Amino acid sequence: MLILDSVHTYYGHIHALKGISLRVNEGEVVTLIGSNGAGKTTTLNTISGVLPARAGAIYFQDSPQGGGSSSLPGRENGIRLDRMPAHEVARLGVSQSPEGRKIFARLSVQENLAMGAFARTDSDGVRDDLERVFELFPRLKERLSQPGGTLSGGEQQMLAIGRALMSSPRILLLDEPSMGLAPLLVQQIFQIIREINAQGTTILLVEQNAQAALQVADRGYVLETGNIVLSGAADSLLANPQVAEAYLGI
Ligand SMILES: Nc1ncnc2c1ncn2[C@@H]1O[C@H](COP(=O)(O)OP(=O)(O)OP(=O)(O)O)[C@@H](O)[C@H]1O
Numbered sequence: 001m002l003i004l005d006s007v008h009t010y011y012g013h014i015h016a017l018k019g020i021s022l023r024v025n026e027g028e029v030v031t032l033i034g035s036n037g038a039g040k041t042t043t044l045n046t047i048s049g050v051l052p053a054r055a056g057a058i059y060f061q062d063s064p065q066g067g068g069s070s071s072l073p074g075r076e077n078g079i080r081l082d083r084m085p086a087h088e089v090a091r092l093g094v095s096q097s098p099e100g101r102k103i104f105a106r107l108s109v110q111e112n113l114a115m116g117a118f119a120r121t122d123s124d125g126v127r128d129d130l131e132r133v134f135e136l137f138p139r140l141k142e143r144l145s146q147p148g149g150t151l152s153g154g155e156q157q158m159l160a161i162g163r164a165l166m167s168s169p170r171i172l173l174l175d176e177p178s179m180g181l182a183p184l185l186v187q188q189i190f191q192i193i194r195e196i197n198a199q200g201t202t203i204l205l206v207e208q209n210a211q212a213a214l215q216v217a218d219r220g221y222v223l224e225t226g227n228i229v230l231s232g233a234a235d236s237l238l239a240n241p242q243v244a245e246a247y248l249g250i
């Protein structure tokens with residue numbers, strides 16, 4: 001569904017992504033793990049079009065059945081996301097729940113969720129997705145009129161994920177959903193990630209909590225200073241001594 005082929009991203013002269021290649025297949029949970037500053041957020045921001053890729057290509061299959069413009073000749077890998085503006089990438093069904101939550105502090109929970117669906121015209125679908133978000137996060141339903149900025153950290157994280165789901169994405173990019181949460185809530189968030197995936201949404205999950213991420217993921221990639229240094233099935237990465245030492249604290 002998503003292919004990154006030798007993607008390079010810079011901040012001015014700083015070479016943050018040094019030729020990243022990865023793929024996410026339809027229906028998978030894929031995790032990208034790595035330490036602070038490895039380039040995880042940069043990778044998600046490059047996919048979503050917030051940052052430009054200076055070299056390489058990003059491909060997306062824009063329809064599930066091989067229809068859509070991806071089925072045109074010469075587009076076997078999908079359509080190019082790199083150099084596409086962020087709002088067009090979002091419209092194709094790529095939705096990001098950003099690091100540090102970045103919800104709208106002055107807008108209510110209800111308004112934040114509505115912002116996630118602002119580009120949609122299928123009001124029945126929007127209503128169904130709102131119900132789905134309330135089922136996943138009953139807490140949000142109880143706090144519909146509360147300003148986003150006054151929610152607890154965990155509730156803001158729920159709202160950020162809920163808002164991303166309101167665009168009815170084909171692929172959800174999650175940037176450190178467990179950051180700053182108490183252990184019990186961390187378990188809950190990962191359980192919800194599983195549920196979202198089981199309902200048919202493909203997920204690319206960025207995490208520093210490598211253990212929990214590899215437990216929900218099908219496959220994983222390890223990022224170190226802008227390079228992918230390891231990749232494989234999540235259970236084989238969990239069992240890998242190099243991963244255990246560097247990322248699992250074992
Ligand atoms: N706006 C920016 N200007 C300059 N350098 C930046 C900018 N944003 C990120 N970087 C640098 O790019 C590198 C990758 O940063 P990135 O935010 O992608 O890391 P990360 O893996 O998400 O880390 P963390 O786990 O701490 O969130 C870092 O060296 C960082 O200092």
Ligand SMILES: [Mg+2]
Pocket residue numbers: 040041042099
């Ligand atoms: Mg980050």
